[in-house]
Amino acid sequence: MTNVNAVVFTIVLVLFVIVTVVGFGASRWRRPPVMAHLNEWGLAGRGFGTFITWFLLGGDLYTAYTFIAVPALVFGSGSIGFFAVSYSIMAFPVAFIFLPRLWSICRVHNWVTPGDFIRGRYGSRGLALAMAFTGILSLMPYIALQLVGINAVLTVMGVGTSSTNTYVKDLPLFIAFVVLAIFTYVSGLRAPAAIAFIKDTLIYVFVLVAVFYIPTRLGGWGHIFGVAQTHLAAINPATKAPNGTFIPTSKSIGSTQFDFASLALGSAMALFLYPHVITGTLAAKRRRIINRNLALLPAYSVLLCLIALFGYMAIADPVTAANVKKAGNTQLAVPYLFQHMFPSWFTGIAFAGIVIGALVPAAIMAIAAANLFTRNIFKEFFKPDASPALETRMSQWASLVVKFGALLFAVELPHTFAINLQLLGGVWIMQVGPMLVGGLYTRWFHRWALLTGWAAGMIYGTIAAYNVKNATASHWASSSDIVFGHSVYIGFTAIIINIVIAVVLTLILRATKVPEGTDETLPHQYTADPEQAPAPVPAGVGARLDG
Amino acid sequence: MNTPSATPSAPRGPENTANSRTKNQVAAHPITSAAIFVLVAAAILCTLIVPIYARITPKIGDFPFFYFYLLIYMPAVSIALGVAALLQRRLAPPADDGRSGGEAEVAP
Numbered sequence: 001m002t003n004v005n006a007v008v009f010t011i012v013l014v015l016f017v018i019v020t021v022v023g024f025g026a027s028r029w030r031r032p033p034v035m036a037h038l039n040e041w042g043l044a045g046r047g048f049g050t051f052i053t054w055f056l057l058g059g060d061l062y063t064a065y066t067f068i069a070v071p072a073l074v075f076g077s078g079s080i081g082f083f084a085v086s087y088s089i090m091a092f093p094v095a096f097i098f099l100p101r102l103w104s105i106c107r108v109h110n111w112v113t114p115g116d117f118i119r120g121r122y123g124s125r126g127l128a129l130a131m132a133f134t135g136i137l138s139l140m141p142y143i144a145l146q147l148v149g150i151n152a153v154l155t156v157m158g159v160g161t162s163s164t165n166t167y168v169k170d171l172p173l174f175i176a177f178v179v180l181a182i183f184t185y186v187s188g189l190r191a192p193a194a195i196a197f198i199k200d201t202l203i204y205v206f207v208l209v210a211v212f213y214i215p216t217r218l219g220g221w222g223h224i225f226g227v228a229q230t231h232l233a234a235i236n237p238a239t240k241a242p243n244g245t246f247i248p249t250s251k252s253i254g255s256t257q258f259d260f261a262s263l264a265l266g267s268a269m270a271l272f273l274y275p276h277v278i279t280g281t282l283a284a285k286r287r288r289i290i291n292r293n294l295a296l297l298p299a300y301s302v303l304l305c306l307i308a309l310f311g312y313m314a315i316a317d318p319v320t321a322a323n324v325k326k327a328g329n330t331q332l333a334v335p336y337l338f339q340h341m342f343p344s345w346f347t348g349i350a351f352a353g354i355v356i357g358a359l360v361p362a363a364i365m366a367i368a369a370a371n372l373f374t375r376n377i378f379k380e381f382f383k384p385d386a387s388p389a390l391e392t393r394m395s396q397w398a399s400l401v402v403k404f405g406a407l408l409f410a411v412e413l414p415h416t417f418a419i420n421l422q423l424l425g426g427v428w429i430m431q432v433g434p435m436l437v438g439g440l441y442t443r444w445f446h447r448w449a450l451l452t453g454w455a456a457g458m459i460y461g462t463i464a465a466y467n468v469k470n471a472t473a474s475h476w477a478s479s480s481d482i483v484f485g486h487s488v489y490i491g492f493t494a495i496i497i498n499i500v501i502a503v504v505l506t507l508i509l510r511a512t513k514v515p516e517g518t519d520e521t522l523p524h525q526y527t528a529d530p531e532q533a534p535a536p537v538p539a540g541v542g543a544r545l546d547g
Numbered sequence: 548m549n550t551p552s553a554t555p556s557a558p559r560g561p562e563n564t565a566n567s568r569t570k571n572q573v574a575a576h577p578i579t580s581a582a583i584f585v586l587v588a589a590a591i592l593c594t595l596i597v598p599i600y601a602r603i604t605p606k607i608g609d610f611p612f613f614y615f616y617l618l619i620y621m622p623a624v625s626i627a628l629g630v631a632a633l634l635q636r637r638l639a640p641p642a643d644d645g646r647s648g649g650e651a652e653v654a655p
Contacts, residue, residue, distance in 0.1 A: 085617045086594045089624050093590035096628055221609035247613050248601045257597040265595055288636065295629035298621040305618050 004158045011348025012157070012355060015202070016176070019195050019356050023183030026190040036389040038112045041188035041396065042371045043283045046107070052193055053284045053293050056364075058300045059196035060280045061088070061271065063142075064149035064358030065422075067203070067307055072330040074311025078232040078244030080256055082308055083263040088301040090268035092294045099272055099281055100290045101440045101526045106282050108525040113368070114278050114436055115376030121439045122447040123517030125380055130454050132376035134432050135275040136402070138425030139369045142274075143406035144413075145422050146358040146365075147173060148331070151410070153351045155327075156335035170411055176355065181403045184363045185396050189283060192363040199360050202353035204303065206338075206346070211306045214341050218316050228312040262489040270430045270491060273437075275368035276361065287529040310334050317341070362403070370398035424465050427491035431457035434495075434502050440526065447517050449505030457498030464490045579634050586631045590624045 030047065032040045039046055048056060066084070074081035102117065111117050114135065119128035154172055183191045215221050232244040248257045271277060284290055314320045314333040323336040338350045374395040379386045386394070435450045468490075593599065600616040607615040 079613065082614075082617060086597075089594050089617075089621055090591055092624060092628060093587045096587055096631065225609060225611055225614075247603055247611065248597055257601055260601075261595050261597045288632070291628075291632035291635060295625055295632050298625040298628075301621040301624075302618065305614075305621065309614070 005344050005347075007344040008157055008348040008351060011345060012352045015198075015349070015352035016179075016355065019198055019359065020179050020183065022194050022198065023179075023191040024186060026183075026194040027187040029190050029194060035188075036392045038371060038374070038388065038391050038395060039110070041392045042112055042367055043279065044189040044193055046283055047285045048193065048283045048289075049285055050289050050292050050296070053280070053289055054296055055196040055200055056193045056283065057277070057280045057293060057297060059192060059199055059357075059360035060277055060364050061091075061297070062203075062300050062304060062357075063146060063361040064354050065142075065145040066304065067354055067357060068149045068152050068331050068334060069145075070304065070308050071311035071314065071334045074308050075314050075324070075333040076244065076311075076330045078228070078246050079248050080245065080260060080263075081311060082305075083260050083267070085301065085305045085308055086260065087264035087267040087271070088304050089298060090264055091271040092298055092301075094268050095272040096291065096294045098437045098440050099294065100287050102278065102436075103281055103284065103290050104287055104528045105440070105521055105526050107287075107530055108528050109520065112282070113371045113375050114273075114275055114432070115372055118435055118439065119376065119380070120520040121443070122435070122450070123519065124447040124451075127435060127447050127451055127454075128376045128380065130451060131432050131435065132372040134428050134454075134458070135372045136369045138429040139275060139365045140402065140406055140409060141421035141425050142276075143362050143365050143369075143403065144409040146362040147177065147407065147410035149358045150176060150355050152329075152331045153335050153354050156332055156339055157351060173411075174407070176359070177403065177407050180359050180363060181366075181400050184366055184399055184403070188396075189279065189364065189367055192360045192367075193283070195356065195363075196360050199353065199356045202349060203357060206350040206353050207303050207306055209346070210310070210338070210341070210350070214310075214313050214337070217341055218313060224309075224312050224316040227316040231315050258488065262492045266430060266489040266491040266495070267426055269433060269495070270426045273429050273432055275372055276365040279364060279368040279371065286531070307334075310337060313337055362406075366399040366402045366406075367395070369402045370395040373398045373402075420465070424462060427461035427465060427494055428458060430491045430495050431461065431498055434499055438502075443516075443519055444506065445502055446506040446509040446514065448514065449502045449509055452505055453498040453500075453502030456501050457494040460497050461490055461494035464493065576638055579637055583631045583634050583638075586627045586634075590627045594620060 027035070030045055032045055035041060070081055070084045072081075073084075102114070105111070106117055109116070109120055111120065113132070115128040115131040118131045119125065150173060151170070187194075215224060218224055229246045232246045233242055236243050245256050248260045272281075281290060284293070311333060314324065314337045317337060317340060319340050320333065320337045323340070324330060324333050327336075335351065335354075338347050342350065374386075374391050378394050378398075379391060383390070431454050434445065434453060438445050438450070594617075600613055602613060603611040605612055610618070
């Protein structure tokens with residue numbers, strides 16, 4: 001450990017210890033008579049009100065990686081990075097359309113995962129398996145990226161031994177993750193819900209302070225925007241093109257406006273399809289809490305817009321810009337900016353906010369992936385008579401496996417690989433849109449048509465993303481592709497292929513009267529708002545379904 | 548396994564009445580329904596159509612228009628969705644909704 005600032009390190013350590021205590025203590029929060037039930041471990045009793053849901057979903061949607069990657073993209077490419085702001089705005093009206101219906105139907109039937117809904121709606125184990133597979137596949141790199149976020153902070157802090165052995169070098173990361181894995185195992189969804197309070201308080205404080213304080217050090221917003229504009233317009237000697245765009249362009253340099261809009265819309269549609277976000281939603285007590293939260297959550301997007309502007313601050317601060325250039329990693333832009341701008345005690349708070357900001361979503365993602373595995377793979381295909389207690393134990397172990405899988409991922413593979421996979425994760429998870437969102441409104445789609453459309457979207461998306469090249473990379477260069485002369489988000493093209501195939505095959509399969517499977521849902525259940533979860537503990541999901 | 552939890556015990560009657568009632572409510576409040584639709588659609592479209600705001604001028608303070616627009620757009624969406632949520636409660640009164648929900652049918 002060289003060049004570690006003692007003050008920064010102590011503050012991060014103290015806050016981490018507090019979070020650990022809260023994480024373990026959370027198991028006693030709203031303690032149910034029986035904890036060994038997925039409604040309790042996996043959904044914290046399905047009883048969260050507006051306030052807690054706001055923190056939980058906020059902690060879910062705005063991850064540490066967001067705080068690192070969005071400013072990094074803005075630092076590197078300019079305005080295109082602001083697609084994240086546009087998308088995080090758009091996500092809420094998009095979710096407003098379908099999320100309350102998903103809540104209602106899952107509440108009435110006591111379903112825990114989106115796979116449960118697909119299973120019940122289409123009577124198809126295969127389609128539910130496709131949902132579970134896609135969910136787990138897209139969550140793994142997402143969790144790994146949280147570690148990349150922690151790592152960026154630890155790198156700038158100078159924590160980590162100089163050993164060449166990756167496992168020794170990343171020891172602090174390992175410790176943080178082991179602690180996270182254990183308290184998730186013990187407390188389930190209650191842990192990230194409780195920690196989300198601390199996380200968001202820290203992040204709101206450091207972002208607001210930074211937004212008002214840093215511009216005074218850098219000569220005001222006018223200067224920051226001015227430097228950024230000049231820098232982005234300058235020609236990069238390596239690529240013979242401008243460094244980036246200050247405002248999305250419609251002109252000859254390549255229309256970035258279409259790219260911007262399709263990236264934003266695609267990501268917005270993907271956001272609320274991610275199983276961890278659905279887990280956060282299903283933990284809410286009443287239907288109106290979902291609606292109310294979708295109106296309240298954009299407050300976080302204001303924060304995201306301010307965070308994205310950190311990218312320009314980093315450009316405008318010569319010391320930070322030089323540091324990032326020397327390290328050759330744009331992801332260090334925000335940590336270096338804070339380190340240079342703030343006194344060490346405040347840097348400590350900001351860094352702790354980012355580290356804790358990684359733990360909350362990582363825990364929820366692991367729980368969501370574990371529930372998908374337990375409900376739609378383990379119970380469905382291996383142990384149909386699993387009791388609620390066995391289901392919970394299975395999920396607890398699965399959450400550990402998922403986390404250590406992600407850890408290996410983050411340590412063993414190059415970071416760029418994790419980022420590419422996460423971009424792909426967005427493309428992948430979008431492909432469950434037709435079955436999930438479509439299924440909430442209509443039973444018209446045929447289950448096999450949806451499955452074929454899903455497979456086509458997955459395959460096209462993966463191959464297309466692999467084939468994108470640019471001046472510096474031969475594969476995985478970006479998540480946009482050229483279609484009909486426009487640069488378009490690959491997920492967007494893939495979902496259109498997916499839907500077209502699903503529609504055409506549905507017409508054919510319906511004409512030939514192929515069995516459609518039984519539908520367990522009734523129309524009015526999609527708008528229901530039961531006050532009590534239907535099956536009180538301990539008479540649970542599994543027991544009743546098997547009876 | 549996984550036998551339908553609700554269907555067997557659910558009486559067919561309430562389904563039909565509940566369903567037609569939902570439809571009636573949309574039909575009974577055409578203006579409210581349309582207002583919700585417009586609010587949600589506008590919230591999506593005003594950020595989806597990038598040319599509306601992809602410009603540097605007019606500058607608001609030191610902020611180029613593009614960045615200022617994105618910054619103030621979020622409170623605007625917040626208000627739009629808040630109003631939509633309120634309007635929706637007028638469409639389907641929550642108390643009524645709760646009783647017609649799955650509660651009665653699936654309770655053991």
